[in-house]
Amino acid sequence: MPSDPLPERRTAYPAPSPAAQALAARCESRVNELARRMARDAFERLPGYSELPDDVKDVEVAATVRNGLRLFLRRVQDPQGRVGDYSLFRERAAQRAEEGMPLHTLLRSHSAGVYVLWQALRDEATDEEAGALIELVDFLLRGQETVIGAVTETYVEEQAALSAERREHHRGLVRGLLDGSVPPQRAFEELGLEGPCLVVHLHLPQEQGPATTEVADRRLVRRIQALVDRSLDTRAVSLLGVEGGQVIIPQPADDKDGLRTCEKLCTSLRQVCGNGVRLAAVPAATAQEVQDAARTAADIVRIARACGRPPGLHVMDDVLLEYHLSRRDESSDRIAALLSPIEDRPDLVDTLRVHIEHRHDRRATARRLGLHPNTVDNRLARITELTGLDITSPRGNALALAALLLRSNASG
Structure with a gap:
């Protein structure tokens, strides 16, 4: 989570007048009341908020609201000083991201809180304090811009970190399933797989010329992954790199040998990777058979390459003799x-x-x-x-x- 202050925090605003400061000071005694009103009334109208546990609303949300109210009131008294930061807002934004609260709901809660505070200032102001009220609203809205920036930045960064963790966990499960380091049935369950599947080995052509950068490689892998997902239109799992990899596909009921599925995938991959794409698919009836199926599919592709066969979809019958000859023994x-x-x-x-x-x-x-x-x-x-x-x-x-x-x- 970022700890450096945003540039906006160092922006100097004109100091509110003594009248505006006096109006704000009269609201300090209402902080707890306003926090309860926000946490248990204003926010309840937001989509998804009612699903939060009561202790989150009464403790975390209320504490964050109180912090925000007091931070605003202190800044009115000392607009040029560092009388607090947005670390608690950031911490709560990261928690809400981890819990799955939508960003729009989180941002709407901050906007709703600003409106409740405006109502409190308006109710507290007398007719003679109209000018002071306008000063405070101006001060409030300018500060809200920085709060929204800090909250959004933290939420997006936390979501990106969580997404990266999920992807790496997913890749670890697929890798463990293929190399035997994770019990097959456990990997299947966590990956959402069940029943027979097809294990596809992909070999992608490498461009000749200057070495590609790490950023370019990651971009290519993302394109390949997105294309595989769109082409298969199913709950496939994969372990892919710039040179290819493995894809495990729940076996289609109308395509048990996987030929049509793989032809479609091969056609799609050629659009991104060129005509040198090679792949082979081997059925696996159970999770325990996936490792051997992956090894067989990789061997079929390797043998087809070694024999100089044209790129495309390869099946065992294409290399039946060659496959037999490639098995190792004492000779x-x-x-x-x-x-x-x-x-x-x-x-x-x-x-x-x-x-x-x-x-x-x-x-x-x-x-x-x-x-x-x-x-x-x-x-x-x-x-x-x-x-x-x-x-x-x-x-x-x-x-x-x-x-x-x-x-x-x-x-x-």
Whole structure:
């Protein structure tokens, strides 16, 4: 909560006349009466105020009103001095924000309090004190501007802090559900999930060029999050970053495999992130299955990338053989090592990956890489020379594919 005074607090106002000060002084004995009238009468007409507990009205609200009344009356007597600050107003504004009172109700309570005080001054003034009354009303309204500023500033800051806490708690639950650090059923309950769901893994393309700033990254993540929320139109939960992440969606009754849902999401994401968006969805019947489903969805996307498949929606059937070949066992390290001789040649690795994806069509490979077909032939010959793999043979092709997949698995 901010503690520095607002610039308006140091504004010097003309001192009220002795007549105005005398009129204000006569109201000091009515402070408790006015506080009760505000807390139990004037404020009761405000939307949502009646729902506050009685002790809040009788203790906190009344104390705040008394503080405000005495602060005003003291300032009338010493307009140039520092006879108090708005710290209690700020403290109460933060409490009301935490309790969920709407800002308009809080501000209307301050306006209602000003009106009750004006009524008290008016009732106290005699006909000869009309000028003094005008001075006090002018003084009251100018001071109210600063009060409203302090209250609004604190309320908005507290709401922002509370919202950030809720978002971080939400992210922590999703993260714990995915990594197993939070009991699955507890995470489901706190996230408002129940029954079967779809676990979606998103991979978003990264822009080439100068490194983006942290502010730009946060803005992009907010845009992605808003787009995901609008596109799914459901109680989905997510853990997203600039590179993608996971989304857990209650399983639609009319789309159990999630294909239509994910196609819609993919189309929406392309509008913001470009055509390089990739995603895969895996069903999870219970909360306990979410972690494995998330891992499987991430593997499907990773394997599709490693194989050079075009971006878009990927399903297990698209990479069924490749998925099997990417599973690790005692032979995995030796197979992955077959490509070690070209690991420092990304041009050769990319050519091999694209060539396998395009079913050994040298012209299609050349078009995809922007090369001449003869250059593709030269690179493939160099790969065979360095690795000893004859990728034109079924066995050599299978070994090369498995090595690509296992190396991708190892690098994440």
